[in-house]
Amino acid sequence: MTGETTSTADPVASAPGLVGTIAGIREAVAAHRRDGRTVALVPTMGALHDGHLALVRRAREIADVVVVSIFVNPLQFGAGEDLDRYPRTLESDLAALGRDGVELVFAPTAAEMYPAGEVETRVTAGHVGTLYEGASRPGHFDGVLTVVSKLFHIVQPDHALFGQKDAQQVFLVQRMVRDLDLPVRVEVVPTVREPDGLAMSSRNRYLDAEQRRIALALSESLAAAESAAADGLDEVLAEAAGAFGDHDGIELDYLVVVDPETFLPVVEGAAGPARVLVAARVGATRLIDNGLITLG
Ligand SMILES: Nc1ncnc2c1ncn2[C@@H]1O[C@H](COP(=O)(O)OP(=O)(O)OP(=O)(O)O)[C@@H](O)[C@H]1O
Numbered sequence: 001m002t003g004e005t006t007s008t009a010d011p012v013a014s015a016p017g018l019v020g021t022i023a024g025i026r027e028a029v030a031a032h033r034r035d036g037r038t039v040a041l042v043p044t045m046g047a048l049h050d051g052h053l054a055l056v057r058r059a060r061e062i063a064d065v066v067v068v069s070i071f072v073n074p075l076q077f078g079a080g081e082d083l084d085r086y087p088r089t090l091e092s093d094l095a096a097l098g099r100d101g102v103e104l105v106f107a108p109t110a111a112e113m114y115p116a117g118e119v120e121t122r123v124t125a126g127h128v129g130t131l132y133e134g135a136s137r138p139g140h141f142d143g144v145l146t147v148v149s150k151l152f153h154i155v156q157p158d159h160a161l162f163g164q165k166d167a168q169q170v171f172l173v174q175r176m177v178r179d180l181d182l183p184v185r186v187e188v189v190p191t192v193r194e195p196d197g198l199a200m201s202s203r204n205r206y207l208d209a210e211q212r213r214i215a216l217a218l219s220e221s222l223a224a225a226e227s228a229a230a231d232g233l234d235e236v237l238a239e240a241a242g243a244f245g246d247h248d249g250i251e252l253d254y255l256v257v258v259d260p261e262t263f264l265p266v267v268e269g270a271a272g273p274a275r276v277l278v279a280a281r282v283g284a285t286r287l288i289d290n291g292l293i294t295l296g
């Protein structure tokens with residue numbers, strides 16, 4: 001990979017231009033802008049699946065040019081997390097993106113994004129960034145918002161697409177865009193699931209067959225929460241937690257019902273839309289899921 005846009009004589013006729021440098025992607029996007037085209041950015045960490053491709057297809061509908069970033073961002077991983085073993089599948093990712101007609105893939109190295117190593121200047125996600133995912137992964141959301149704001153500044157997209165699967169991330173990115181007046185429209189794409197309900201995730205590939213079966217407790221807990229929603233918060237929490245009681249080999253990390261407007265926990269007696277967030281560890285693999293319910 002070079003800093004330039006490449007379009008090799010590849011068997012994938014529409015192989016996206018692969019760009020590794022900040023200067024290279026700025027130049028490639030600017031060329032499209034000069035021709036009056038609008039740009040959508042889909043930030044990813046690669047190891048692409050149909051969830052990512054749903055974001056790409058939606059991006060294709062709303063903008064002329066689709067840029068996908070593939071970057072496993074060290075800043076959002078804590079010590080002892082899976083940064084080193086996170087799946088890296090650039091070749092098959094490029095083939096999939098080529099099939100969906102993506103124009104540009106920005107896949108920088110960590111040295112390109114963080115030439116001085118650890119960055120001193122970061123975007124902070126505030127109080128909500130310390131809850132749920134942020135409590136289990138301290139510093140995670142500051143790392144996410146820092147890299148997302150860097151990507152926004154580098155690519156300067158008209159639109160940016162994120163998946164509902166990472167609900168807390170979506171909330172914090174949308175708030176950052178509002179708080180910092182970033183000139184980008186964020187679009188959220190519904191969670192894509194396997195036929196049996198498991199939310200698609202790059203980390204699903206860590207699961208063996210037994211763990212894959214056990215992991216269904218997450219989506220089952222959301223279904224249980226939805227069934228109990230009319231009976232109020234306590235019933236929702238009890239029924240959703242019950243989905244984990246049946247399985248050995250899975251450890252519930254958190255199960256919480258939040259107000260979609262504030263992302264703070266709702267209290268007993270609350271009525272109206274609420275989001276159930278769940279995280280669990282299946283062996284060494286941490287998985288998350290969430291769903292919208294109407295309480296009361
Ligand atoms: N099943 C899914 N449906 C819709 N969007 C998804 C899905 N999975 C991931 N995304 C979105 O794709 C974008 C990139 O996510 P990422 O590369 O971290 O993939 P991931 O599958 O969530 O990986 P991980 O296993 O690390 O959580 C994010 O906006 C994320 O919300």
Ligand SMILES: CC(C)(CO)[C@@H](O)C(=O)[O-]
Pocket residue numbers: 043044045071073076144147148166169
């Ligand atoms: C948004 C993101 C690409 C930032 O590294 C990552 O958190 C992800 O893949 O959801």
Ligand code: BAL
Pocket residue numbers: 045076166169
């Ligand atoms: N999908 C969110 C990125 C992460 O787990 O680090």
